[in-house]
Amino acid sequence: MTIKLIVAGFTGKMGSTVLEMVKKDPDLELVALLSPSCQDAEVDGVPVFQNKEDLVGFKADVWVDFTIPEVAYEHTRFAIEQQFAPVVGTTGFTADQVEQLRRLSCEKQVGGLIAPNFAIGAILLMKFAAEASKYFPDLEIIELHHDNKKDAPSGTALKTAELIQEVRPFKTQGASDEVETLEGARGAAYEGFRIHSVRLPGLVAHQEVLFGAPGEGLTLRHDSYDRVSFMGGVNLAIKEVVKRNQLVYGLEHLL
Numbered sequence: 001m002t003i004k005l006i007v008a009g010f011t012g013k014m015g016s017t018v019l020e021m022v023k024k025d026p027d028l029e030l031v032a033l034l035s036p037s038c039q040d041a042e043v044d045g046v047p048v049f050q051n052k053e054d055l056v057g058f059k060a061d062v063w064v065d066f067t068i069p070e071v072a073y074e075h076t077r078f079a080i081e082q083q084f085a086p087v088v089g090t091t092g093f094t095a096d097q098v099e100q101l102r103r104l105s106c107e108k109q110v111g112g113l114i115a116p117n118f119a120i121g122a123i124l125l126m127k128f129a130a131e132a133s134k135y136f137p138d139l140e141i142i143e144l145h146h147d148n149k150k151d152a153p154s155g156t157a158l159k160t161a162e163l164i165q166e167v168r169p170f171k172t173q174g175a176s177d178e179v180e181t182l183e184g185a186r187g188a189a190y191e192g193f194r195i196h197s198v199r200l201p202g203l204v205a206h207q208e209v210l211f212g213a214p215g216e217g218l219t220l221r222h223d224s225y226d227r228v229s230f231m232g233g234v235n236l237a238i239k240e241v242v243k244r245n246q247l248v249y250g251l252e253h254l255l
Contacts, residue, residue: 002027003242004060006084008034008052008075009067010043014089014227018064021231028238031060052078060084062238069151073097076114080104085241086112087234091155093249102247111244115251116155118233122207123252125222126160129209133168136211136218140173140187144198144206152197153188156207159250164209165191 005022009015010033022028032055033048040048049055052075063079065072069092079086080101093101093114105112117123133139143157172192180186187196204224211218224230233251240254248254 002029003062003238004029004031005238006032006034006055006058006060006063006079008063008065009090011035011038012066014066014230015064017227017231018066018234021228021235025235028235032058056082058082061242062087064088064234064238065090069093073101076101076112077104080108080110080112080247083108083110085110085244086114086247087237087241088112088114089118089230089234091116092151093155098249102249105247106245109245110247111241112247113237113241113251113254114247114249115233115237116159117205118230118237118251119205119222119224120233120251120255121222121229122156122205122224123233123250123255125207125209125220126156126163127252129160129220130163130167132209132211132218132220133164136213137169137171138173138213139164139168139193139209139211141193141195142198142208142210143195144200144203144208146203146205147199147201149199152199153195154197154205154207156205157195157197160207160209161190161193161195164193 005028007015007018010019022030030046033046036050038048042048063084063086065075065088067090072090076086076088141157143154170192187194206223208221
């Protein structure tokens with residue numbers, strides 16, 4: 001069965017990479033594109049829409065979304081209501097928003113995925129970091145992204161922190177009388193440890209988790225040098241969500 005796709009945010013770097021991936025897969029078919037900034041009526045024979053409301057009643061299986069945090073929640077809600085299984089790589093969702101969308105997907109019996117990262121290596125890093133935190137509870141997360149990324153910390157860093165928090169013996173790190181002589185120098189505090197965000201041109205998506213213990217250290221790092229690194233996970237997600245009847249948060253739930 002060919003899976004029919006709508007891609008929202010197709011003019012962005014991730015969205016355009018998704019289009020190239022879809023074109024190479026005979027099991028996937030683009031049936032519509034969404035972008036408020038694109039004035040073309042169609043791209044490569046695929047109709048382009050400026051408003052999501054124009055897609056009410058449209059026939060498609062999956063809604064792929066790589067847009068911006070300001071519209072991602074409404075896009076995902078719209079997709080579920082229209083029976084399009086969402087595959088969302090846009091970050092910035094709150095825990096409450098994810099739960100609302102999960103409940104709606106259960107009600108509508110529509111599968112879906114919101115994932116802060118689609119690189120398989122990044123998913124493995126999260127799992128390895130959570131396991132290591134049981135034995136090395138002193139840690140810091142450093143995430144590095146391109147300078148056009150709007151949210152900080154990244155969704156990947158937050159997801160990593162959540163997984164660590166679930167299993168790490170709680171402790172507050174650093175000196176009890178620690179003082180920041182420059183506000184923010186120690187990064188964002190999360191459950192006793194710190195998260196740091198770096199934004200520089202030339203970067204794509206990178207993350208380190210640094211662990212420290214008396215006399216030793218452990219560093220876990222993942223690097224995405226090109227956005228093609230995410231396409232294997234996006235492809236897998238598209239083909240999996242159509243088999244499900246509930247939205248999940250995190251690609252690891254589909255592996």
